């Protein structure tokens with residue numbers, strides 16, 4: 371095959387018809403499950419003012435420093451493709467005064483995000499996130515509810531080999547105390563850390579804990595946890611979350627190294643990691659962001675949410691089981707002996723589709739033999755053959771593809787026949 375003149379940019383993927391079924395299945399799980407937890411869908415733009423992300427995610431983060439697709443048109447303010455969705459969603463809640471109607475907002479989203487990262491397995495420049503945000507409450511049980519919903523999403527979409535990593539980041543009051551303790555722990559080990567960590571030590575200390583390199587992780591040794599440094603309200607919140615975490619009935623690991631890469635997190639943070647995905651093993655993560663609404667110009671409000679990476683979810687379910695994604699094959703594929711029969715096949719297909727049967731038919735001017743080949747490739751369990759004799763007798767020949775058996779079915783019995791095959 372010759373090289374195509376145009377190819378998609380690196381890190382961007384087509385989702386082809388053969389693969390789209392899995393996406394639809396996951397999306398319908400979300401649309402079914404999330405409203406049962408009280409979340410309502412929201413759709414926000416894929417582009418926002420750059421300043422929104424700088425303000426919320428934080429200036430000294432990888433996302434803002436290196437990964438945003440940013441552009442400027444004329445005299446207008448700089449714009450960026452969204453690298454995540456929480457900030458856009460908070461902006462929308464504030465701008466549209468949603469909390470005036472209902473102070474406690476539970477919202478969910480599904481959509482693309484964009485980050486200029488080095489593409490590899492599980493890491494793209496356009497990827498998709500499923501997420502929720504619950505804004506307007508501080509209750510630690512709400513933190514657990516979001517973890518529960520995340521876990522249920524994984525189970526319902528066929529992912530079972532994962533661990534929940536859980537930590538707390540404290541708040542503006544107690545985090546500086548911890549920062550100093552952490553600094554004291556890392557400083558003497560600085561020479562053993564990679565260049566990136568050395569840089570992060572000065573610019574964004576907590577991110578040193580995030581480094582994926584084995585050598586850095588062993589140099590860091592036993593990182594002191596934040597627990598002793600928490601202020602009383604953060605400590606109570608943390609106790610409530612960790613004590614109830616066992617009710618989730620999944621593998622929960624308290625992990626002092628979990629800090630998450632965004633500046634806005636306070637108190638609870640969590641990340642679900644797959645046992646099957648290698649380096650890019652985070653299926654998604656979330657946490658509390660009690661200062662974010664105020665930071666973006668809204669009334670102060672507690673908030674918590676998560677984002678799940680859809681591509682990684684799909685990878686994890688494929689890695690761990692021979693997933694049998696529901697296909698969207700037709701139930702019946704119609705082939706016809708000549709042009710006149712083709713018109714009859716078209717009418718029959720229209721009639722059956724109105725009755726909600728999945729039917730496809732051949733439109734190419736082909737021999738019966740090659741039509742049968744296409745029918746076979748379509749994956750339809752039944753093929754209907756229409757020739758002049760069938761039309762004359764008001765019948766259709768139905769071939770069951772699994773057994774090769776052929777039989778004539780009267781047209782007025784056809785719908786019953788299709789229904790019984792669809793049910794089996």
Ligand code: AMP
Pocket residue numbers: 454485487492493494495496497498499631652653654655677678679680681682
């Ligand atoms: P983050 O907010 O960076 O923790 O992202 C949340 C989730 O989105 C991650 O755990 C991944 O599942 C997914 N994700 C983030 N960045 C990418 C990327 N570049 N490619 C694919 N998935 C990503």
